[in-house]
Amino acid sequence: MYNQTGEFPNAPFISDTVLDLCGLFFKLILNPTLGVAGVCSNVINMAVFFKMGLRDGVAQNFFILSISDGIFSAAALANSVAYILVQVVRGEAGGIELEMQRFYWASFFAVPFPQNVSLITTVVISVVRCCCVAMPLRVKFLLTAPRQLAAILIPSAAAILFLLYVFAPMRTVYLKNPQTNKQSVVIVGYRWAMYTLYSGITFYTSFISVIVCVVILSVNINRSSNFRRSASGPSSSNQNGRKETRVVKTVVLVAVVFIVCYTPHLLYSIVKAFLAEFTSQAINMHDTIMKTPNKRRQKKAKRIAKTTMQTSDSTVLQHHREIRVQLFNRIYELDRSMRCVASIEL
Numbered sequence: 001m002y003n004q005t006g007e008f009p010n011a012p013f014i015s016d017t018v019l020d021l022c023g024l025f026f027k028l029i030l031n032p033t034l035g036v037a038g039v040c041s042n043v044i045n046m047a048v049f050f051k052m053g054l055r056d057g058v059a060q061n062f063f064i065l066s067i068s069d070g071i072f073s074a075a076a077l078a079n080s081v082a083y084i085l086v087q088v089v090r091g092e093a094g095g096i097e098l099e100m101q102r103f104y105w106a107s108f109f110a111v112p113f114p115q116n117v118s119l120i121t122t123v124v125i126s127v128v129r130c131c132c133v134a135m136p137l138r139v140k141f142l143l144t145a146p147r148q149l150a151a152i153l154i155p156s157a158a159a160i161l162f163l164l165y166v167f168a169p170m171r172t173v174y175l176k177n178p179q180t181n182k183q184s185v186v187i188v189g190y191r192w193a194m195y196t197l198y199s200g201i202t203f204y205t206s207f208i209s210v211i212v213c214v215v216i217l218s219v220n221i222n223r224s225s226n227f228r229r230s231a232s233g234p235s236s237s238n239q240n241g242r243k244e245t246r247v248v249k250t251v252v253l254v255a256v257v258f259i260v261c262y263t264p265h266l267l268y269s270i271v272k273a274f275l276a277e278f279t280s281q282a283i284n285m286h287d288t289i290m291k292t293p294n295k296r297r298q299k300k301a302k303r304i305a306k307t308t309m310q311t312s313d314s315t316v317l318q319h320h321r322e323i324r325v326q327l328f329n330r331i332y333e334l335d336r337s338m339r340c341v342a343s344i345e346l
Contacts, residue, residue: 027083035077042070057145058247061125064152065254068117075114079107101185102172109167109187112199116159117152119206122258124151126213129251133220162198166191200269207259207266214255217248 045066052059082104089096128148131139170190174183 027080031080032077032084035073035080038073039070039077042066042073046070055145057128057143057148058125060145061121061128061148061152062254064149065118065121065125068114068121071114072111072118075107075110079104079111082107098174098183098185105172105185105187109170112163113160116163116202117156119202120155120159121152122254123206123209124148125251126210126217126255129248130213130216133216133248159202163195166195166198203262203266203269207262210255210258214252214259217252217255221245221248221252 046063049059049063049066054060054063082100086097086100086104089100128139128143131143135142167190170187173186173188175186176183
């Protein structure tokens with residue numbers, strides 16, 4: 001409907017009621033269900049890959065991925081449970097609600113640690129399998145199981161140390177609502193810009209790497225299936241080829257699940273990077289990056305202004321010094337002339 005000015009009224013694309021219902025569905029139903037399913041399935045995967053033997057690089061990498069995904073699912077489940085408990089104990093006396101809010105934020109900021117390990121492990125698994133396709137005769141000697149383990153543990157340790165550095169200055173602040181006379185816990189002080197930049201770089205790099213690996217492995221699966229169809233008669237090479245194809249399909253399945261699960265986060269991060277309304281602090285990475293040169297320009301301008309002021313001050317002092325010298329010279333000449341006049345009179 002048109003308003004009196006002849007324009008459509010400004011209405012949100014999704015109403016607040018729909019957003020609240022979606023939030024309740026995700027927080028109360030979907031997230032806890034996925035958390036429980038993730039913990040149970042990853043515990044089973046850990047047992048299976050451990051029985052297969054950790055000397056094999058494939059079993060070793062999937063075992064690490066199961067551990068990190070299991071911890072990630074447990075942290076997400078704890079966050080969902082904390083959210084539910086906050087809603088249950090809301091308004092209770094004795095500080096129970098504040099404790100639940102602190103537990104909620106603790107579980108929320110614990111998620112990035114296993115998440116980064118899962119990202120790194122998924123990329124390593126995909127890249128190793130692509131190398132097996134590209135150079136099958138050399139990969140066993142180049143990418144041994146200990147080297148694959150180092151490729152996972154070293155970047156994971158660096159990521160964890162960086163996250164600890166980012167979250168180190170974090171502190172809790174209690175805000176009181178004057179209308180409801182209730183307190184709420186807010187987390188402040190952590191290095192938001194550094195965390196956003198780091199998360200964007202690692203996430204986009206991992207996402208693009210996994211997509212490229214999936215394309216390469218999918219092409220290899222089609223070639224292998226066409227070759228087996230053209231080959232006649234059972235042989236040991238065909239059996240080894242089928243076994244290798246099963247491994248490749250498993251890797252492709254894990255990578256596709258990774259892509260599907262992180263695509264909404266990818267779209268959200270792209271929108272959030274350019275629209276401040278999608279962030280809780282009303283700032284985005286675009287503004288953060290664009291403000292950095294401005295700050296540098298401001299610092300440079302201040303430095304130039306300070307130098308100019310110092311230069312002008314030194315110029316003024318030099319000018320005053322010259323005036324004083326000239327004045328002293330004139331006084332000296334006047335004194336000499338007065339003495340000459342006095343001597344002539346004498």
